[in-house]
Amino acid sequence: MNLLGTLLAHRIRRDRLQLALWILGTAGLALMATTAVADTFGDRAERESILRLTIIAPAILVFRGTPNGGGEGEFSIFLIFAFLALLAGLMSTFLAVRHTRGDEEQGRAELVESTPAGRTLPTIATVLHGVLANVALGVAITLAFALSGLALDGSAVAGAAVAATGIAFLAVGLVAAQLFRTSRGANGFSVAVVLAAYLVRGIGDALGQSSEDGLFRTPAWPSWLSPIGWTQRTEPFAANDLTPALLSIGVAVVLVGLVFWFQSARDSGASILPEFSGRDHAGPLLSGSTGLAWTLNSGAILAWAVDAAVFGALATTLTPLVDEIGADAPVIVETMRQFIGDDATLEEAFVTTFFTMVGILAAAAALQVIIRARLEEAHGTAEPVLATPVPREWWLGGYAVVAGVAAVVVLGVSALAAIGGAQTADDPGAVAGEALQAAVAQVPAVLVYLAIGLLLVSLVPRLAIPGAWSLLALGAFFGVFGELLGIPDWMHELSPFSHVPVPVDGEVDWTSGFWMLAIAAAGVAASVVAMRRRELVTEG
Known part of the structure; x- marks a missing residue:
């Protein structure tokens, strides 16, 4: 346990600046967005007219979210939640790859594995580190929403939903680190998954069905393919239902279990997917x-x-x-x-x-x-x-x-x-x-x-x-x-x-x-x- 604590403390110290920028920056965006909604769209009629616009131009939902009412809290979630979840996903995947495949590339992992920590304990420390980072992000977003004057229960649901999204993508990054031989490949795959999840969620929102008054929209089935779509269904400040977020946590648990299985089946420094063979001779493009x-x-x-x-x-x-x-x-x-x-x-x-x-x-x-x-x-x-x-x-x-x-x-x-x-x-x-x-x-x-x-x-x-x-x-x-x-x-x-x-x-x-x-x-x-x-x- 002392060794696990040492590894966890090392990761926290190593990432203290990067995580501070991610967490404070994301929470700051949430605070500015929610505060500005009250100033710019203080009139409920204005907010409702914008929500009804999504019936005419549903493509707007690709870059926003699903309408769940014209209140200040619901409107803030409509504007900013998907973007906050996207940032949580990127933060988590970069963290996962940096402390797994990145350390293997630079030879750090092999040194740690030669100690009593072995190969499993460093991965456990990375999982705990990523979960704690997302919990901190969720708390910061909760405070940001609450400080802007929104209801505390809805603020807490929003923060928890963003944290659950980040934990799901943390597991995606850990799997990518097992699949690919380089951190560049793992990061590229992880970012592609995060962006695809954002886009698929948007497509599901755009294809969904609106209520008769145009203030509510039920996403179509593609949104169920995206962790961002799952947590968006928690509907902060409206339904306040955290049940869909449990799907993100469940998928994360399954993927983390897969990570340990992959790790036991490969050599240190190797990858599950084979590297592509390059050309025998470099072309003229590689002459400089x-x-x-x-x-x-x-x-x-x-x-x-x-x-x-x-x-x-x-x-x-x-x-x-x-x-x-x-x-x-x-x-x-x-x-x-x-x-x-x-x-x-x-x-x-x-x-x-x-x-x-x-x-x-x-x-x-x-x-x-x-x-x-x-x-x-x-x-x-x-x-x-x-x-x-x-x-x-x-x-x-x-x-x-x-x-x-x-x-x-x-x-x-x-x-x-x-x-x-x-x-x-x-x-x-x-x-x-x-x-x-x-x-x-x-x-x-x-x-x-x-x-x-x-x-x-x-x-x-x-x-x-x-x-x-x-x-x-x-x-x-x-x-x-x-x-x-x-x-x-x-x-x-x-x-x-x-x-x-x-x-x-x-x-x-x-x-x-x-x-x-x-x-x-x-x-x-x-x-x-x-x-x-x-x-x-x-x-x-």
Whole structure:
């Protein structure tokens, strides 16, 4: 028991900063969202009109949740619960892989296994660590909802539901760590499962049946395929039924049992799934460090591009509904226009809102490439490359080039999907033009995040990964949900996405865009200088 306590304490100490960022950041988003609902949508009639809008445009539910009434608590859950569950899933899978497959990759697990701890006790410590992290997250979210003035019982159910979702995905991450030989493969699979669960839940919500008054919606069967869909059925502040959350806990128990079985059937450092055999001879693409960076990241870039294509297609295929949206929920129209300017047309506001989401995906794709450079450094696999005549700044610069290409690919694919979807509009040429302008407008903001990632890797490498994702999450929340939730203007303007040069009344002012491009260029240059002057940091 003392040995288990030591292993658990080591994990808590090792993750103290990362978990603090995840937990406090997620709870902070919940607090801002619920507080802003009371300020922005204090009128119950306004909230009910927005909920009834989902009957006209059910695709909105893919990114929100299921309506369960027009009260402040129910409306807050409709807006933010699925996003909180998504963050809990990502936090949990990263934690699981880091302390299992990640430790095996770096040789730490083998050292611990040579002690009386053996192979089982470290995994038990990781499970306990993940459960405690999710309990802390659930408590923080409960406090966030309660501090905003919502009922304590509904707040507790919401916190417990998010924690149960995180525990289910913790088990998914542990299984992935057994299946794949590398932490990159395990993390990639885990993130794909979390995003798929979010999307499947959204599809089930969109295909569900609404009540006659439009204030309640019963999800369709696909939502039963998603842990987020299960816990969403707890209906905080409405039914307050924790029974569906038990399904998440039950699945987690089964998967953890599977983890121990897998672990007993494989050698340390091996994996359940065999590695794919590579080519006998490297192609011309692998003749340089930049080509290597592209090869390592091409699969992830493709995944981000597919997601962006969905948003791009929705941006234009839903434009025929904008007139109905304006008539049924004028508060949404007013909010979208505030986001890009009061003179914007309704179609411009609608398309720009969707392409801001695309910009976030493009920034995430770019940051993932930069973070991969940090992982290569931390795992020691960058050293053989740098042992050749490749300078450190050129090595990092290669990842910067690939990150820029990733952003262009994501934005380009979304623009092509939007042009295809524009054919359903009354004026396809005009809508396609607005979508293309909105896609190009995201480039400066995306490059700012690319520069931020490079600076973090160069200046504070140990904090680069949690710092980059945290800054992107805050920028996305302030930029996309800021106006909708009524946060202060100065907080909204902290996000680069609030300064993109989007089309307003047919015209585009690129002043802010040029400033962001200059900031990005300065950040990239500073990161190159910093990388040249520092030594490699091979510890995570």
